[in-house]
Amino acid sequence: MADRYDIRVPALQVRQGDRHIFCFGIDGKRLLDFTTVSRVRRSSEGSLDGYQRPEVLSHIRAIRRYVESPEAMLPNAIVLALDGRVRFEPSRQFSAVDYSIPGELVIPVDETIDEADKPGLLVDGQQRVAAIRDADIDAFPVAVVAFIADGQDEQRSQFILVNNTKPLPKGLIHELLPDSAGYLPPKYARRKLPAEVMIRLNIDTDSPFCGAIATPTSPDGRIKDNSVLKMIENSLYDGALYQYRNPEDGTGDIEQMVLHLKIFWKLIAEMWPIEWTLPPRKSRLTHGVGIQSLGYVMDMLTDNHTADQLPGSGLERRLDGLQDVTAWTAGTWDLGPDDQRRWNSLQNTPTDIKLLTKVLAAAVRVRKPIS
Template identity: 60%
Template sequence: MADRYVLKVPALKVLQGSKEIFCFAVDGKRLHDFAAVSRIRRDGKKQLQGYQRPEVLSHISAIRRYLESDGAMLPNALVLAFDERVTFKAAARGGDVDYSIPGELIIPIDESLADEDKPAWLVDGQQRSAAIRDADLDSFPVAAVGFIAAEQEEQRSQFILVNSTKPLPKGLVYELLPETTGKLPRSYARRQLAAKLMVLLNMGEGPFSGRISSPTSPTGNIKDNSVLKMLEHSIYEGALYQYRNAEDGTGDEERMLAHLLAFWTPVASIFRDAWNRPPKESRLTHGVGIQAMGFVMDELTADVPVDEVDWDHVRSVVRGLGEHVAWTSGKWTFVDGQERNWNSLQNTSNDVRLLSNYLQARVSG
């Protein structure tokens, strides 16, 4: 029968405004008895679960080799999110400060629990904890900081904030943003609505379904950052702006999505061959094409609600671009007489501007 017991560790409860954090030490070999790594994934209903990046085996191996060497030390604290099964019992207080309370952290352990049912999740320190787990050592105490957060939304928010000064994979951040609550850095908050729309495009029906590369859609071949830039411009300066609440940054996501699908579905159909090819073979699915066609959408449909746009006219105009584009072969001939091979356009600000201006001039003329 699996063991069930309680692990008690000395801890300090530190008050940070309305928040409480717990500083303690624990044998790293025991971390996985009560803490799990919540790797990002989508369930059968395409709902986001978890928030961690996949393990990086080479990094773990390097840390493990270091831990097995003489004099190894890991001074940085791991960060854990506890659910409400973990409690703190205060001890007698002393000293001159009221923001640090000594006591005992009480962690229930049930060896029969699956990872997703354990009372703690690693927010920061995945590779270090895995290296300790695999190292040829009897024990290795580590410093840890924990906070209690019953909901994954708060855990995701803390994960992003804790890692905001580190090189987190951008794709991971973009997929987490739509379902993250709490105050975020300005650059992330600005992209949150665009990230929501990107997930809806990728997870739903339509031309982008499964095509956008992300941690939970690894077979996608359209760059997430290119789609985000297209959406972000339209939300703040283009056709989607009309559905945005400027006061709180939210938007009518249903109408935004309808507007996007009404435009991009015929684009994918009219330029079917180019749309079905990966970015290396098509400048339409390449970052430069995604962003440039986003500008075309904004040019043709800005300030007109989705149910009032003359979509027959839009389709006719887009179809008329056929003789002027070189998505998969040939040359681009720009208005100044400049000629470029079809695949020489790159996802740079200059080339995006060049192609966008060229296409916008064609559809507005």
Template identity: 60%
Template structure:
């Protein structure tokens, strides 16, 4: 029968403005009794759940070997996000020269029968270390820990901030950004609206549905970063700029999405064969094509609300590109006389500029 008990850990509550964090030590072998790793996934309603990448087994094995060696030490604290079931009981305060820290006990309810998504704590940082301790041939291994009580949205924000100076898969960050609250690094905050639109495109109906590769859409074959760049440019300098609130960085997502679908649906229909192929077989679904066609959308529809755009005229204009593209075979012929094999164009700044200039010149005639 699974154990149910209360874990009481000596802790120090530290006030940081109107927030509190809790510094404590805990046997790493007990962490998984009350702590779960919040794996990123989408539920049946396609709502984002969790935020953690999968375990890296080679990294875990390396840490485990170190832990089982003589004199092993892990000085870095793991970071935990608690829900409201975890409480802090302050000790009787004596005389102190500081008012920002309070000693006491962290009270954590433990029920070993709970599923991971029902446990009172989530591991925000340190999943590889905790997994190595779990698997190591050791009776116990105390670790330093820092915890805070927060919603899962706030935990996602902390997860991104904690990992902002370490290599973190960009696809994971892009999928977390739309449902993250709190202060973010400027580079991530700038991309948050574009990331929201990308998720809408990938999760909803339309030509991008399920096509964009992401942690929760691994079958997608269009690179998320290419779509994100296309969206970000349009939001700040192109057709989607008109829907953006320049003061707070938000935007009318519904109108932006309608504008995008109104353009990309005829693109996918007109170049159906190229659109249905993976990037290795088509420069339309390749990063260079996604970005270049984004520039075409901006050229044709900038400053005109989507419900005022003459989409019949846009479709006729797009049809005029048919004789000037080599999405899946043949040769690109550019204005300067340069000729390139269809698949020689790469997702580089120079090639994106070359193809964008070529296509925009054709639709401007």
């Protein structure tokens, strides 16, 4: 077989609004000839590449055993994003409806190019394709639905939409949101801006959170991404970061938001340098209850200050009041009359977050207001 050739498959072009999708059948073992699995990762510059979740080997083995059985059937379509090298050639066959046109999809295959340069990307069906690839069978035809994508931003958006009703890892969604384009469900659209701010905190080398937030591209992070996201989201909609947000269209001044957060949290990290480096099971400072409670303290102390006004404002003096009331890694929390608890008994619950916030807020109120 030549290094370069075309795969031609009978297909239907189906019009959906101003876009088209292509429906066809193909031997599943041939999909990887022209399709790649782009797993989520970050370049050395911090930009996001790819969008797929890692393969789950146990799930693939289970699908493979099923595919090798005589009764095997995979009725759900594989979803592909194709680039402009793929073309559709309509046939002259009569169609009973104007939105569906029969023809052939022409897919170029070049065995000499790198995996990342193939014309197709798997949006949904990664584990099924891997199982078929490994199965001890000669062929296994599958149904495919494909679309022509304008770029990786659209591919990421489609990946989120396609997987919206599935148990997709939240961490992967959070990592993809900042680089997604087009329509997103409301619950994801609300988190797109907080996710963008969080990613900046995690990749900027001058950030106290640099590499500390656990995400698919930062698996060694000690702080849960959802804890930081909630802290940012609370501040964006009802706190100090609100001043940088445009409530009309949901956009915001990312640079000022990130700077504001860096200034505050750098002071926190310097105040408790050991506690800040420990995982949540050893330090309530990096636990969800600590991150969110201190986020509310940040809002209370800096709500009327821009990021440029924070240096030299006396914020450090106010935060000194926290030293006497905190028990991040040892000791006892005094949460009120008859409510004294061991340091690690606080949990990431609304009740405990509210109680801890009240204690921390009282400690900084007794200090001189920042100028």
